[in-house]
Amino acid sequence: MSDPTTTARLRSTAADRPGPGGASPSTLAELEVGAKARVIDFRDRDDRSVQRLMHLGLLVGIEIEMVRRAPAGDPLEIRLLGFALSLRRREARLVLVETSSG
Amino acid sequence: MIGRFGRRRRDPARGRRRTELVQLSTGRQARVALIGNPNTGKTSLFNALTGLRQKVANVPGVTVDLGRGRFPTPRRWIDLVDLPGLYALAPHSPDEEIALDFLTGAGGEPPPDAVIAVVDATQLERSLYLVTQLQELGLPLLVALNLFDAAGAEGKVIDAERLSRQLGAAVVVTSALTGFGLDLLPHELDRVLDDVVPEQPGDRPGPIPPLRQAARRWATAHPAAFRDAGPFRELLVERSLIDVGGALERRLVDALGVPTRGDLAEVRHDLLRSLAPRKSLTELEAEARYARVREALAGVVERDEATAYSPAARRRLRADHLLSHPVLGSLLFFLTMAVVFQSVFSWATPLMDAIDAATGWCADLVRANLPEGVLASLLADGVIAGVGAVVIFLPQILILFTFLLLLEDSGYMARAAFLVDRLMRLCGLSGQSFLPMLSSFACAIPGIMATRVIPNRRDRLATIMAAPFMTCSARLPVYAFLIAAFVPRRSWGPVNLQGLVLFALYLLGILGGIATALLLKRSLLRGPTPTFLLELPPYRRPDLRSLALRVMQRGRLFLTRAGTVIFAVTVVVWALAYFPRDAASKLAVEASAAPVPGVSAEAEPPSSRDAEAAQLAGSYLGQMGRAVEPLFEPLGWDWRVSSAVIASFPAREVLLAALGTIYALGSEVDEQDAGLIDRVRTARWPDGRLIFTLPVALGLMVFFAFCLQCGATMATMRRETGSWRWPILAWLYMTGLGYLGAWLVVRIGSTVG
Numbered sequence: 118m119s120d121p122t123t124t125a126r127l128r129s130t131a132a133d134r135p136g137p138g139g140a141s142p143s144t145l146a147e148l149e150v151g152a153k154a155r156v157i158d159f160r161d162r163d164d165r166s167v168q169r170l171m172h173l174g175l176l177v178g179i180e181i182e183m184v185r186r187a188p189a190g191d192p193l194e195i196r197l198l199g200f201a202l203s204l205r206r207r208e209a210r211l212v213l214v215e216t217s218s219g
Numbered sequence: 220m221i222g223r224f225g226r227r228r229r230d231p232a233r234g235r236r237r238t239e240l241v242q243l244s245t246g247r248q249a250r251v252a253l254i255g256n257p258n259t260g261k262t263s264l265f266n267a268l269t270g271l272r273q274k275v276a277n278v279p280g281v282t283v284d285l286g287r288g289r290f291p292t293p294r295r296w297i298d299l300v301d302l303p304g305l306y307a308l309a310p311h312s313p314d315e316e317i318a319l320d321f322l323t324g325a326g327g328e329p330p331p332d333a334v335i336a337v338v339d340a341t342q343l344e345r346s347l348y349l350v351t352q353l354q355e356l357g358l359p360l361l362v363a364l365n366l367f368d369a370a371g372a373e374g375k376v377i378d379a380e381r382l383s384r385q386l387g388a389a390v391v392v393t394s395a396l397t398g399f400g401l402d403l404l405p406h407e408l409d410r411v412l413d414d415v416v417p418e419q420p421g422d423r424p425g426p427i428p429p430l431r432q433a434a435r436r437w438a439t440a441h442p443a444a445f446r447d448a449g450p451f452r453e454l455l456v457e458r459s460l461i462d463v464g465g466a467l468e469r470r471l472v473d474a475l476g477v478p479t480r481g482d483l484a485e486v487r488h489d490l491l492r493s494l495a496p497r498k499s500l501t502e503l504e505a506e507a508r509y510a511r512v513r514e515a516l517a518g519v520v521e522r523d524e525a526t527a528y529s530p531a532a533r534r535r536l537r538a539d540h541l542l543s544h545p546v547l548g549s550l551l552f553f554l555t556m557a558v559v560f561q562s563v564f565s566w567a568t569p570l571m572d573a574i575d576a577a578t579g580w581c582a583d584l585v586r587a588n589l590p591e592g593v594l595a596s597l598l599a600d601g602v603i604a605g606v607g608a609v610v611i612f613l614p615q616i617l618i619l620f621t622f623l624l625l626l627e628d629s630g631y632m633a634r635a636a637f638l639v640d641r642l643m644r645l646c647g648l649s650g651q652s653f654l655p656m657l658s659s660f661a662c663a664i665p666g667i668m669a670t671r672v673i674p675n676r677r678d679r680l681a682t683i684m685a686a687p688f689m690t691c692s693a694r695l696p697v698y699a700f701l702i703a704a705f706v707p708r709r710s711w712g713p714v715n716l717q718g719l720v721l722f723a724l725y726l727l728g729i730l731g732g733i734a735t736a737l738l739l740k741r742s743l744l745r746g747p748t749p750t751f752l753l754e755l756p757p758y759r760r761p762d763l764r765s766l767a768l769r770v771m772q773r774g775r776l777f778l779t780r781a782g783t784v785i786f787a788v789t790v791v792v793w794a795l796a797y798f799p800r801d802a803a804s805k806l807a808v809e810a811s812a813a814p815v816p817g818v819s820a821e822a823e824p825p826s827s828r829d830a831e832a833a834q835l836a837g838s839y840l841g842q843m844g845r846a847v848e849p850l851f852e853p854l855g856w857d858w859r860v861s862s863a864v865i866a867s868f869p870a871r872e873v874l875l876a877a878l879g880t881i882y883a884l885g886s887e888v889d890e891q892d893a894g895l896i897d898r899v900r901t902a903r904w905p906d907g908r909l910i911f912t913l914p915v916a917l918g919l920m921v922f923f924a925f926c927l928q929c930g931a932t933m934a935t936m937r938r939e940t941g942s943w944r945w946p947i948l949a950w951l952y953m954t955g956l957g958y959l960g961a962w963l964v965v966r967i968g969s970t971v972g
């Protein structure tokens with residue numbers, strides 16, 4: 118259970134598209150194929166999928182690479198800690214990332 | 220020397236050790252569980268260690284199909300159990316619950332004496348996460364660094380001794396594929412089992428110390444929570460607190476009442492307020508454990524860059540790109556599936572012919588050597604023919620399973636699920652339903668069991684209900700027979716009508732399954748879209764030995780079924796068709812007076828066969844068939860067809876054997892038997908009309924496409940869903956659909972034709 122006010126704030130600001138100026142965080146779902154990003158936050162920490170992602174090592178500070186999208190654009194394949202994981206866009210939207218510049 | 224003797228006499232513990240040793244060599248045993256992440260090679264390791272000393276567990280009602288086998292160590296026999304894979308002690312699917320329950324003794328068996336944690340040496344960071352959780356269970360633990368050869372091939376050099384020291388657990392290096400380290404593992408296991416200071420659950424500090432204290436307080440305040448879990452109680456409470464909305468929380472709520480949910484939430488909230496208000500307990504646990512894992516891994520892995528970018532590694536990458544390519548990958552996927560089905564049907568034919576010849580030969584042998592009468596008939600017409608009619612599918616089942624396991628072990632199945640997830644979602648399911656559905660083309664039973672990997676209960680139920688619609692290998696001979704008998708042999712170029720009808724029937728099954736899943740997900744099983752979190756394992760060369768063992772096991776299970784359920788059914792059908800015996804003489808008189816209905820006028824003069832047919836008409840089966848005849852009249856079936864169909868409700872493959880008996884040829888028939896085909900083709904109603912017109916035959920096929928005629932499938936559904944509600948619903952629904960479909964076909968057919 119995360120602090121309710123924090124969760125609410127994240128829900129309202131983090132839209133699906135990157136915000137103006139790149140200051141607001143984008144979600145994992147929008148990451149381009151081949152791009153790398155770092156996890157900075159989660160939208161709903163009590164979501165079952167988010168909990169599972171955490172057990173799999175997807176935590177704040179971890180680097181993720183978008184490997185590919187399935188034919189219809191969903192699900193996605195990502196790489197983290199040296200293994201490949203598939204998840205749907207719905208779940209990817211719960212992970213907030215910032216693209217690494219280097 | 221003297222010193223050692225003296226010490227031994229002085230040390231009573233040593234003396235005890237020695238007598239213990241004697242006990243050990245005279246048959247002491249230990250129960251050991253194999254556990255680890257999916258795809259770490261648990262099953263391969265299990266097969267490599269136990270070889271042929273495996274039990275095929277097929278006892279309905281108990282937690283089944285956990286692989287069980289034994290192997291010796293220098294000091295004892297090990298009863299080894301292969302548990303389903305899981306990533307964390309936070310179960311997300313029924314499969315993972317089974318694993319956790321086994322470890323904590325909640326699965327109806329005491330907890331194991333020791334645990335072998337199978338770790339993927341190429342994925343140390345992720346797979347050691349589970350190990351840190353297992354360490355807190357307090358069970359003797361041996362870590363098997365499996366896939367060691369694969370890690371070497373990737374250019375990783377691992378210092379196992381250092382890892383063992385930094386992790387605080389015994390570590391043994393293994394490769395289930397090459398056999399490396401398998402000789403050492405038994406010794407290490409003995410060492411772990413003989414460790415003199417056994418730990419208790421909770422001896423080690425948890426990842427979040429205040430959480431452990433809160434769990435302890437909560438467990439003391441609620442003595443009814445996990446009452447039977449013994450020493451694991453506090454640990455399970457701790458896990459329920461961490462895993463929001465998980466299976467353990469659900470069990471607590473079930474046991475202690477709904478307010479428990481709010482109660483747990485409050486404990487969590489209080490904890491987090493003082494610890495880290497923005498985080499969650501799962502997050503704190505994961506962070507603490509991954510930090511711990513990184514400490515344990517410090518200096519353990521060295522990369523040998525030259526091998527890391529070896530041609531082999533690059534080849535794997537290229538293969539991955541090709542197979543997951545949106546267009547090419549999809550094409551290859553359909554091609555693979557086509558090849559699988561093609562080979563199932565074409566490669567099996569010679570073997571099936573051989574089995575058929577063998578059963579015929581056996582039946583002849585019995586008839587030639589036994590005096591005519593009840594015994595000869597029971598053996599030849601009942602047992603041999605009936606069971607033979609089923610054993611004949613063995614080659615197809617073996618081939619299909621070989622392919623399925625090959626695809627799964629190589630890592631392709633996960634990619635296939637990835638590719639078709641979107642498609643499956645259109646029918647309300649997910650990519651994870653793909654493997655169960657595909658398996659159901661061999662047999663719905665393994666298909667239904669494979670649904671255990673589906674985390675979402677509604678999804679799982681929908682898949683279970685859709686699975687029996689897939690054309691299983693028992694439907695195939697029924698189709699093949701009816702098509703050969705009634706569908707004209709016509710072809711246009713490479714396309715032939717008979718093949719087209721067969722294809723249409725497969726399609727019909729698939730559509731039936733999709734429609735059912737869709738219907739259920741829109742009504743009874745409505746709910747939010749499920750998740751699809753799936754690890755995509757790297758492509759690996761399958762371990763052929765392990766594969767062969769598992770294929771053989773499937774074959775054995777199938778034969779067991781043929782030897783029990785189907786054997787019983789055939790004997791019952793035979794008995795119903797054979798008795799009462801005096802009916803024969805009674806009806807034989809009628810038979811000589813008037814042509815027996817159903818036997819064509821131009822057939823050979825009344826023979827022993829026709830007398831047999833008359834006997835059948837008066838048998839219990841005949842009487843039953845006549846009783847239900849009105850019910851099936853709208854479908855165009857006479858009493859013979861009706862009773863054959865009824866006889867095939869316990870197992871649909873019985874149809875041919877039953878038709879054979881009923882059409883007075885003895886039950887020794889198969890789909891190639893021109894005799895039975897001719898008899899069925901020329902069967903007439905008493906008024907001389909043909910019974911089987913094309914629409915009636917097609918209707919019968921549609922009936923079989925939809926109907927749930929398989930007792931074993933129903934028993935499996937009951938076991939997997941926990942109640943008779945779902946199998947009964949499925950039976951009513953599918954039988955109704957079959958009847959409706961057959962009726963529609965007959966109606967439309969008679970209007971058009």
Ligand SMILES: Nc1nc2c(ncn2[C@@H]2O[C@H](COP(=O)(O)OP(=O)(O)OP(=O)(O)O)[C@@H](O)[C@H]2O)c(=O)[nH]1
Pocket residue numbers: 256257258259260261262263264303304365366367368369393394395396397627628629630759760761762763
């Ligand atoms: N190179 C190599 N491959 C292995 C080894 N052990 C297993 N494999 C392969 O890894 C794949 C997965 O092995 P399984 O034994 O099915 O793994 P599992 O842990 O039982 O998987 P689940 O049943 O899904 O939990 C198969 O293709 C095996 O052939 C090993 O030591 N070395």
